[in-house]
Amino acid sequence: MRPILVFCLPAIGDFIRCHSAIRIIAERFPGQQIDIVTSRIAAPLARLMPHVRKVWIAEKHWKPGLKERAGLAREIRKENYQAAYMLTSSTKACLVPWLAGIPERIGYPREFQFGVVNRLPAGWLKSMVAFGPRKTRLAEQVCAIARLGKRPAEDAPLPAPQLVVSAEALAAWRRRNGIDPARPVIALYTSDFANKRSWPIERFVSIARDYVARGWSVWLIGGPRERQAAAEIKAQLPDAVDFTATPDIAEAMCQIAASTVFLGVDGGLSHAAGALGGPCVLIYGSNRAYVHGPVNEQVIFLEPPISTPDWVENTRAVSEDRVREALAAAVRKHAPQFA
Incomplete structure (x- = not known):
């Protein structure tokens, strides 16, 4: 069987949401090899995704140019792919499977891609002109492409993205960092406090102090965007462990997988926490969780009521008490030994 490219x-x-579509394709074509194309920043996550064999790198935005895309297409041509599923709307990305001679190129014809995309999912026009949440809910769009527009039987839920850190890799990470597996951990993902998606610093600190008083470790998770926020929290809570200088995202996946419960805001690492399968409490405000949040069932979403003034931009309406209750419920359900 010839492989499939996504x-x-x-x-x-x-990128993590795209794994829902990969799961659908793997179920439709059992035993068939699936390769993917994505950005350099997301590529390390692919090795944690079931069903993915190989990753090709295509940088975001307008770089590299058409010359580099043509070079990628020449390399891809050697793999003799049967079909390409275009989960991205980028015209430059769609040119790659066309230049590579992949016979079946499946997707929505966005950005004037008629002819480049040569197989359209059923109901594609209705989907493209729809209004409301279903126009923007990305998880549904990528799954519809993978299903060729066919609805699942009995309106089954979307398959949830999965990331898997092996027990061996997790144990090795704990040994390298001197982590005691018996001590419970709350991982905090704050984003930048200047970002309207975040939650007030004093509330993160208050929650963290509660857990430190109970003997838990507090880990600050993220990258360059979260470093200033982590420094501000650590200045008030010296016991917190700052992991925001982590060199790569694969390390961050070990940090999240090793934690007992994850508390975060809207962002890429929150999708990763959901896909890793651990207990997860997410605070949403500027984006609504139904449209933009993970679809993993163990995730608890906390949002301001729609009646709250400025609810679209304001996470402050999510109280500390609601967060404490949600965290306690998540721990009772998924890690009762630490409740």
């Missing part, structure tokens, strides 16, 4: 979205959260 062009995934480049941003971390969007």
Whole structure:
């Protein structure tokens, strides 16, 4: 059987959502090899995804140019792919399977891609002109492409993205970092406090102090965007462990997988926490969780009521008490030994 190529979205959260479509394709074609194309920043996550054999790198935005895309197409041509699923709307990305001679190129004809995309999912026009949440819910769009527009039987839920850190890799990470597996951990993902998606610093600190008083470790998770926020929290809570200088995203996956419960805001690492399967509480405000949040069932979403003034931009309406209750419920259900 000839392999299948899936062009995934480049941003971390969007890329993780693409795994729902990969799961559908793997179920439709059992035993068939699946390769993916994505950005360099998202590529390390692919090795944690079931069903993915190989990753091709295509940088985001306008770089590289057409010359580099043509070079990628020449390399891809050697693999003799049967079909390409275009989960991205990028015209430059769609040119790659066309130049590579992949006979079946499946997707929505966005950005004037008629002819480049040569197999359209059923109901594609209705989907493209739809209004409301279903126009923007990315997880549904990528799954519809993978299903060729066919609805699942009895309106089955979307398959949830999965990331798997092996027990061996997790144990090795704990040994390298001197982590005691018996001590419970709350992982905090704050984003940048200047970002309207975040939650007030004093509330993160208050929650963290509660857990430190109970003997838990507090880990600050993220990358360059979260480093200033982590420094501000650590200045008030010296016991917190700052992991925001982590060199790569694969390390961050070990940090999240090793934690007992994850508390975060809207962002790529929150999608990763959901896909890793651990207990997860997410605070949403500027984006609504139904449209933009993970679809993993163990995730608890906390949002301001729609009646709250400025609810679209304001996470402050999510109280500390609601967060404490949600965290306690998540721990009772998924890690009762630490409740």
